[in-house]
Amino acid sequence: MRPDDRKMSGKAKLYWGLILLGFLVMEFPGVLFFKGMAEPYIFGLPFIYGFILCCWVYMCVVIFIAFRDNWGEPKEVGTPAPQKGGDMQ
Amino acid sequence: MSPNAWALIIIAFFMLFPLAIGFIAKGKSVATTEDYFVQGRGMGSIAVFFTVAATWWSAFAFLGSNGYFYTTGPMYWTAIAWNILFGILYFGVGKKIWYMGKLNGYITPKDFFVHQYGSVPLGNIIAVIMLLFTIPYLQIQLTGGAYLIQVASGNQISFALAALLFYVVIIIYVWAGGLRAVAWTDIFYGVLLFFGMIFAGFYIANLLGGPAAMFDQLGEEFPGHRILTETRWMNWLAMFIITPVGSFMGPQLWTRMYAVKSGKLFNLMPFLLGFAAVAYIGSALTGNSGKLLYPDVTTLERGIADYILPTVLFNHAPFVLATTLMACGAAAAMSTANSQIHAMSAGYTMDFHKAYINKNMSERSLVWVGRWTILIFSAIAYIMALYVPGLLVTIGLVALGGTAQVIVPTMGALFWKRSTVAGAMAGTLTGIGLLSLFTFKVLTPPGPFASGGGALLALIVNIIVFIVVSYVTKPRPEKLMNELKQQYSDFYHGVNM
Numbered sequence: 001m002r003p004d005d006r007k008m009s010g011k012a013k014l015y016w017g018l019i020l021l022g023f024l025v026m027e028f029p030g031v032l033f034f035k036g037m038a039e040p041y042i043f044g045l046p047f048i049y050g051f052i053l054c055c056w057v058y059m060c061v062v063i064f065i066a067f068r069d070n071w072g073e074p075k076e077v078g079t080p081a082p083q084k085g086g087d088m089q
Numbered sequence: 090m091s092p093n094a095w096a097l098i099i100i101a102f103f104m105l106f107p108l109a110i111g112f113i114a115k116g117k118s119v120a121t122t123e124d125y126f127v128q129g130r131g132m133g134s135i136a137v138f139f140t141v142a143a144t145w146w147s148a149f150a151f152l153g154s155n156g157y158f159y160t161t162g163p164m165y166w167t168a169i170a171w172n173i174l175f176g177i178l179y180f181g182v183g184k185k186i187w188y189m190g191k192l193n194g195y196i197t198p199k200d201f202f203v204h205q206y207g208s209v210p211l212g213n214i215i216a217v218i219m220l221l222f223t224i225p226y227l228q229i230q231l232t233g234g235a236y237l238i239q240v241a242s243g244n245q246i247s248f249a250l251a252a253l254l255f256y257v258v259i260i261i262y263v264w265a266g267g268l269r270a271v272a273w274t275d276i277f278y279g280v281l282l283f284f285g286m287i288f289a290g291f292y293i294a295n296l297l298g299g300p301a302a303m304f305d306q307l308g309e310e311f312p313g314h315r316i317l318t319e320t321r322w323m324n325w326l327a328m329f330i331i332t333p334v335g336s337f338m339g340p341q342l343w344t345r346m347y348a349v350k351s352g353k354l355f356n357l358m359p360f361l362l363g364f365a366a367v368a369y370i371g372s373a374l375t376g377n378s379g380k381l382l383y384p385d386v387t388t389l390e391r392g393i394a395d396y397i398l399p400t401v402l403f404n405h406a407p408f409v410l411a412t413t414l415m416a417c418g419a420a421a422a423m424s425t426a427n428s429q430i431h432a433m434s435a436g437y438t439m440d441f442h443k444a445y446i447n448k449n450m451s452e453r454s455l456v457w458v459g460r461w462t463i464l465i466f467s468a469i470a471y472i473m474a475l476y477v478p479g480l481l482v483t484i485g486l487v488a489l490g491g492t493a494q495v496i497v498p499t500m501g502a503l504f505w506k507r508s509t510v511a512g513a514m515a516g517t518l519t520g521i522g523l524l525s526l527f528t529f530k531v532l533t534p535p536g537p538f539a540s541g542g543g544a545l546l547a548l549i550v551n552i553i554v555f556i557v558v559s560y561v562t563k564p565r566p567e568k569l570m571n572e573l574k575q576q577y578s579d580f581y582h583g584v585n586m
Contacts, residue, residue: 001503001504001505001506001573001574001577002577002581003574003577003578003581003582006578006581006582019177022173023170023173023174026167026169026170026329027167027170027325027326027329028322028326031317031322031325031326032322035316035317035319035321035322035325036316036317036319037316038308038312038315038316041304044300044301044304044305045300045301045304046163046304046307046308046315046316047315048163048166048315048316048317049163049166049304049373052166052167052169052170053169053370055169055170056169056170056173056363056366056367059170059173059363060360060363060364063173063176063177063359063360063363064360066359067356067357067359067360070356071180071356074583
């Protein structure tokens, strides 16, 4: 339930769109195209293994960039809550 | 020293080490329900990552994944995507649940639903679903873990005794240290699990000349084992959705959202959890190598595909190495089982005992009820492990299919103002009902859903019923909506983050 004065930014939409694209390729409808493909081998792995591994690299890169950019949202500048003593930092 | 003596020493170490951690954790405990069940909402970043990852990865991942690669080729490789989806859920949904939990003092999942929808009956339905469907998932941890201890000991310890030992250890440290003990031991388990999976896979593939040579050989001997069969794409898709969603909605993961100290950690979790998916390379190598080494499933331990890893290791690796890797697998099972027992204990104690049996109990007494509940749930799972057979992944998918239904009212509460109590109840009960009919084979899922998509179909029907019923029933009270609107506004503006 996002308030009207905090609409999702263009960058946030881009990151979520790129992540959605990755899932579409890895899962559905992507699976319909690669389900029966054993070749070509990628990195010595049958196609499905190598292809999904490439998609995994893509997703990790997109997610890491999104994280570095605070997922396209403005930095959280609100009042910090009083913290109780935590452990195992 | 004989190999069997070494095996017992290694197992003893793996049993005693978490006990020691548990007792150290006990020293920091305070006798309140908030401390015992959600660690006083003060869990730091290292503990959060490892306890979430280790709880998420279970016997399902360590043993079941190998068995699935062994029997169905690349089917389990969809796990790479579902690990990423799990991380995305933890950030996109989990962070909001954490924030609401912190603001409103939620301890159990039921607290969330009772407050967000203003309905105790809905909260009770969700709490019962979570308890019922977590027990089979707990059972597979016990089955997997006990079997690993049995084989790691060279059959000196029977399955029944191994299961008993497994649970006695968990009960002792969860009893003593609550969530803090569980989270700290999960750091130990998580490291073992991650490296154990990868190392075992490469070790076994190297028996066949390395990963590339192994896959070349697989192409020659079992060419069909490198692809998904024509109808199994639905299974690929259903597992991708049901596994992470079902696991994420398990009570043990709700606890791990409420307990987090800082919201910033949620932003990083998708990357950390997605990156950790690389460990499945180990499972893929183990399962496919196993197919070449032991093409006939009846030659495996017990004739069950789940046991391809112990079969290969104990026949092809030095005994001490095999025992150590088996202990890593037991760690995977233990790290999930401890969290499930702890979360179920919290659910019963706070949602039912405190709400209906003794409303005026002191905090200290409630913690004791939680401890005794741990014993009871453990006993149920122990009996099920001894008498209810089944493949780990098969049982696991039924359990996850049940908890996955809870995502619909959860997302409704967080993202859709028009969601209603009636919609949430109707959708969830329809989804659970349909899943039960598919599970007990009263109905067969139609069309492509027949290939492993029953739980996904139940989820889709759940969503449709939820939306339709919400549109035609009375919205949530205006007073409640105004209160929630302010809280969500604070979340998006980073207030008290």
